[in-house]
Amino acid sequence: MAPGRLVKPAAWLLGLTPLAVLAAGGIGVDPIETVTHLTGFWALTLLLCSLAITPLRRVTGWNAVIGARKVLGNFAFFYAVLHFATYLVDQSFSWGFVVADVVEHPWVTVGFAALLLLVPLALTSTKGAIRRMGKRWQKLHRLVYVAAGLGVLHFFLLVKKDVREPLIFAGVFAGLMAFRYELLAGGKRRAPAPRETPRVRTP
Secondary structure, three states: OOHHHHHHHHHHHHHHHHHHHHHOOOOOOOHHHHHHHHHHHHHHHHHHHHHOHHHHHHHHOOHHHHHHHHHHHHHHHHHHHHHHHHHHHHOOOOHHHHHHHHHHOHHHHHHHHHHHHHHHHHHOOOHHHHHHHOHHHHHHOOHHHHHHHHHHHHHHHHOOOOOHHHHHHHHHHHHHHHHHHHHHHHHOOOOOOOOOOOOOOOO
16 A cells, blocks of 8 residues: 555544543543543644644655645544533533633633634635635635644643643744744745846947
8 A cells, every 4th residue: 555545544543542542441530631631632732733744745745644634633623622522511511600711711711712713724624615715715724823822822821830741832833833934935936136237338
């Protein structure tokens, strides 16, 4: 089997890994806390993995890897929804408390904003949406960088003491953004140098 054909199955395998962990009973003594952390961790991990696809393709020249981007992005949204759903369960679906929590606590506000930004991206991830939207699709999906940045910030604000994991995510995100900046800067056409006015020799 050609390596390119293994890209999507590998992405699916990676995306299903957290569910396999949960199904195996790896939820610990505090299921809510474990599921909340696991889903949030993997939502952010898979989102950054999806953002790393283009740099990987540029560096290696392996175009087939682009097939994993949509799978990873959709799994990231799936775990982000599960993350929020677990939070709702923990709050006994008290929407009044949820609204107050979003307003009062910055880490909840930032996390909720990241989730909202992912919603239109997930809804327009189909081939039909790409075809209908044309160039607007690419502009809309640039919001994924904002969502990922907010996700990293949400993780950092949420952690009280040990910030090593959030800092690792922040470093990876910064590296991906630096690569994107270099890519955009390198893609800009340089203005042609002005031509020198020919000198007229006098007799």
